Amino acid sequence: xxxxxxxxxxxxxxxxxxxxxxxxxxxxxxxxxxxxxxxxxxxxxxxxxxxxxxxxxxxxxxxxxxxxxxxxxxxxxxxxxxxxxxxxxxxxxxxxxxxxxxxxxxxxxxxxxxxxxxxxxxxxxxxxxxxxxxxxxxxxxxxxxxxxxxxxxxxxxxxxxxxxxxxxxxxxxxxxxxxxxxxxxxxxxxxxxxxxxxxxxxxxxxxxxxxxxxxxxxxxxxxxxxxxxxxxxxxxxxxxxxxxxxxxxxxxxxxxxxxxxxxxxxxxxxxxxxxxxxxxxxxxxxxxxxxxxxxxxxxxxxxxxxxxxxxxxxxxxxxxxxxxxxxxxxxxxxxxxxxxxxxxxxxxxxxxxxxxxxxxxxxxxxxxxxxxxxxxxxxxxxxxxxxxxxxxxxxxxxxx
Numbered sequence: 001x002x003x004x005x006x007x008x009x010x011x012x013x014x015x016x017x018x019x020x021x022x023x024x025x026x027x028x029x030x031x032x033x034x035x036x037x038x039x040x041x042x043x044x045x046x047x048x049x050x051x052x053x054x055x056x057x058x059x060x061x062x063x064x065x066x067x068x069x070x071x072x073x074x075x076x077x078x079x080x081x082x083x084x085x086x087x088x089x090x091x092x093x094x095x096x097x098x099x100x101x102x103x104x105x106x107x108x109x110x111x112x113x114x115x116x117x118x119x120x121x122x123x124x125x126x127x128x129x130x131x132x133x134x135x136x137x138x139x140x141x142x143x144x145x146x147x148x149x150x151x152x153x154x155x156x157x158x159x160x161x162x163x164x165x166x167x168x169x170x171x172x173x174x175x176x177x178x179x180x181x182x183x184x185x186x187x188x189x190x191x192x193x194x195x196x197x198x199x200x201x202x203x204x205x206x207x208x209x210x211x212x213x214x215x216x217x218x219x220x221x222x223x224x225x226x227x228x229x230x231x232x233x234x235x236x237x238x239x240x241x242x243x244x245x246x247x248x249x250x251x252x253x254x255x256x257x258x259x260x261x262x263x264x265x266x267x268x269x270x271x272x273x274x275x276x277x278x279x280x281x282x283x284x285x286x287x288x289x290x291x292x293x294x295x296x297x298x299x300x301x302x303x304x305x306x307x308x309x310x311x312x313x314x315x316x317x318x319x320x321x322x323x324x325x326x327x328x329x330x331x332x333x334x335x336x337x338x339x340x341x342x343x344x345x346x347x348x349x350x351x352x353x354x355x356x357x358x359x360x361x362x363x364x365x366x367x368x369x370x371x372x373x374x375x376x377x378x379x380x381x382x383x384x385x386x387x388x389x390x391x392x393x394x395x396x397x398x399x400x
Contacts, residue, residue: 010036012043014312016174019084021288022316029316031388035303041310043289047321048305048311049301050290050339059292065310066291068149070177076185079170083232104215108210109356115150116360123369132375135253136246136390139365141167144245147357148238153209154198167190168241173243173386188235192395195234199227230323245285245357247381247388251275252362254389255284257374259329263366266331267310268355276331278359282319283329286388289314290339315339 010029013019015038020026029036032044036365037043044050053059067078123143127133143161145166168187171180202212214233217225225233256263266276289312294305303309319325319338326333375393 009033012036012038014038015039016382017175017382017384021314021387022284022383026314026317027320029319031237034301038312040312042305042312044311044313045317045322047318047320047336050315050318053292053300053311053313054290054339055301056292058295058298058309059296060291063291065077065293066173068311070175072178072181076188079182080188080232080235083229083236097274106212113148113360116147116357118365119146119150120361120364121230121368124365130398132393132395135394136389137391138249138333140246140249140389143249143357143361144242148241148247151210151241152234152237153202153207153211153293158282160188160244162195165194166239167246169239170243170386174382175384178384191235191238192231195231195238199230199234231287243386244245244286248281248358249361250389250392251284251286251387252390253365253372253394254360254374255280255329256366257372257394259370262329262331263372264370264390266363267366267370270367272331273359273363274355277355278335278338279329279331280334280362281332283316283326285319285338286317286386287315288384288387313339323366354399368399369394370399372396 009161010033012026012029014021026036035042035044036047044053047148064082067073067081074182105306120143133139134262142159143162144157144284149159152290162231163303165187168180168183169191171177172184173327174180177184198211199215202215206212206216211234214225214230233285248327255296258268262276266272292311292313294307294309294311298305315338324336372394373396373397375391377391381387381390
């Protein structure tokens with residue numbers, strides 16, 4: 001079938017580390033066309049098309065091809081990446097999801113809320129200076145890592161192991177994967193050793209925690225998680241849970257600094273913590289794109305999709321699409337669902353965790369850090385794939 005297009009679509013060089021997926025150029029392109037072309041394939045820019053394609057069974061989860069896009073086709077990282085539940089399809093995906101789901105129970109998370117609140121207060125109390133902090137190093141990073149430690153039943157003082165290794169593995173989601181591969185694989189190996197030790201301990205000494213729930217996960221029709229599946233799942237949980245929360249908290253501060261009236265409202269209305277998380281993830285998600293791969297040739301909305309094509313669905317561009325959302329940032333507004341946790345059968349398994357820990361942290365930060373403003377010295381990951389601040393110095397008026 002010949003290709004059917006809507007004129008000449010915009011083209012983005014997303015492999016360039018200076019490319020910004022949330023730039024005015026991308027938003028301008030969204031007004032001209034619902035899609036653009038990139039070196040990786042097709043980029044989807046509008047909410048309606050993203051919503052439909054995320055659920056379309058003619059596409060499969062596409063991030064499985066990310067290492068190959070960057071010239072990485074074998075080795076420990078390629079093997080681990082292919083093992084992700086996110087990158088499994090069909091019955092194998094459903095089996096792993098059924099076995100792992102109970103460990104993510106909202107009931108278990110509810111019991112941890114007081115710990116999350118106490119942790120946030122402790123970190124703010126520990127800032128080196130009373131009216132300023134380096135938000136990533138002094139709050140977002142230790143908070144995200146210690147939340148993972150609390151969930152997994154690990155000693156909280158091990159949080160540096162979690163943050164260091166997970167941060168290094170996180171480089172794999174950026175466009176510099178190939179050059180960072182040696183240190184990524186070294187970090188992966190260290191986490192394998194660490195997780196094997198924890199799994200062996202839980203088999204010998206069960207606890208009321210997440211790891212024990214995974215070790216004991218069993219269903220007659222699904223069997224159990226194998227030793228390899230356990231280890232790979234646990235490393236993914238450490239990496240995914242840490243990386244997403246750390247980045248998203250930093251992006252939340254960036255967003256609220258630009259909307260001080262909303263920060264003041266959140267301080268007065270801590271019950272809006274959950275809605276604040278959703279609104280931040282709509283306009284400033286750490287997961288900048290969701291990836292799919294075309295399984296068969298088909299036509300969609302005037303464009304011919306060819307089997308094997310990678311489709312990147314731009315979550316921020318869709319989440320701020322003026323055809324669906326009003327202008328601005330409002331934590332009281334009722335919105336259509338955002339795509340910060342993906343969608344369809346591959347909707348993020350750990351979304352309850354991220355929603356829970358961030359919805360407790362943000363209102364507490366708003367109450368204690370008044371009038372936040374960015375100070376010089378911020379540095380950022382590239383604005384593509386997964387992003388967030390590397391350093392984010394902020395000043396504020398402290399409140400005890």
